[in-house]
Amino acid sequence: MKRSMLNMLALSACTVAFNAHAQKFDGLAATPQMGWNSWNTFACDINEKLIRDTADAMVKNGLKDAGYEYVNIDDCWHGKRDEKGVIQADPERFPSGMKALADYVHGKGLKIGIYSDAGATTCGGHPGSRGHEYQDAQTYAAWGIDYIKYDWCDTKGLNPVGAYTTMRDAIRAAGRPMLFSMCEWGDSKPWEWAKDVGHSWRTTGDIYLCFDCEFSEASYSRWGVLQILDKQAGLRVHSGPGHWNDMDMLEVGRGLTEDEDRSHFAAWAMLASPLILGNDVRKMSDATKRILTNKEVIAINQDKLGIQAWRFMQAGRLEYWAKPLDKGEWAVMILNRSEQAMPVSYQWTNHRVNDDMSKRVLDTTKTVYTWTDAWTGKTGDTSKKLESKLAPHGAIVLRLKARS
């Protein structure tokens, strides 16, 4: 055998052996991850005080107790790479350094996330990880980072499977369990290939602060709540424990109406999306706090089966969504897409709701279910017609349990 062939064989054996160990860390995001991210409110205007104050606020205002765990720094934390290529935090915005900041956040019983990009530069023009993947993963691990959001700017000519797999392998090699949140905007249908690569993947371009609109930038669009919801059609088969369809960070508490905020939060919960807050949690209205800490809605999102809801019926501008839950329970959301208040009159027993994917049936003709309204606590059962009125862009969310 020629030496070059021997070399090739040795190399491929080596690759196989290496890849056999290069898996994403299991056990992270068994339910959709919950936390906060700096981008929606602060964009590049971030510093270590903001991150510390946010962690403090999350402990004080009940967000931590409600399940929000990660404090995530998005773009623009970066300084330069040093002479060895090691990335540094911006010395002016983060003078104490990332290790100290991670220690602080951990000291509050929370976890910390950071942001990078598969290209040479991030979307904000800072150093990306291209060509530095192993080095950056090692640096983040040494700082004590728990979560990496990995963006897709400046990637012309890059293969997304290769780029994201390289970073996954780098995280594994760095040896610290770090949740890998892929932010590739759904361009290459990551739901089809990334189950073993990331713990979640963005399914769309960026969210925009509106309930029902498309906001066009020069070469791409940003999307309102309903637009993002519609783009999830057909994706539920790809989502589950450890690998979630990510509908982007929440806009709750940033200027939508209270009904819109509730519907937005409920939709993300029903579709088992990661719940990453995008508001300024240091100053929240009571209404925003009530929405974001609603135990019932969060429990629907965090249900351990991790089955994403689907739209089982549409009647004019009203939509009906169902999510099978653990122990034979169900969540049902009725959403009013219109800008007018709409009456709801739903005869449960006229509808047999059949989920082909999970092989579960919500059969109110055979079983009477009691329901609890997740927002109001009101109760009822499926033997009686549901009569209600939905506010413009409002949604009702019910949890159903078979009556024993």
Ligand code: GLA
């Ligand atoms: C992209 C991402 C956003 C945010 C910005 C930061 O647009 O999709 O979520 O991280 O970059 O520059």
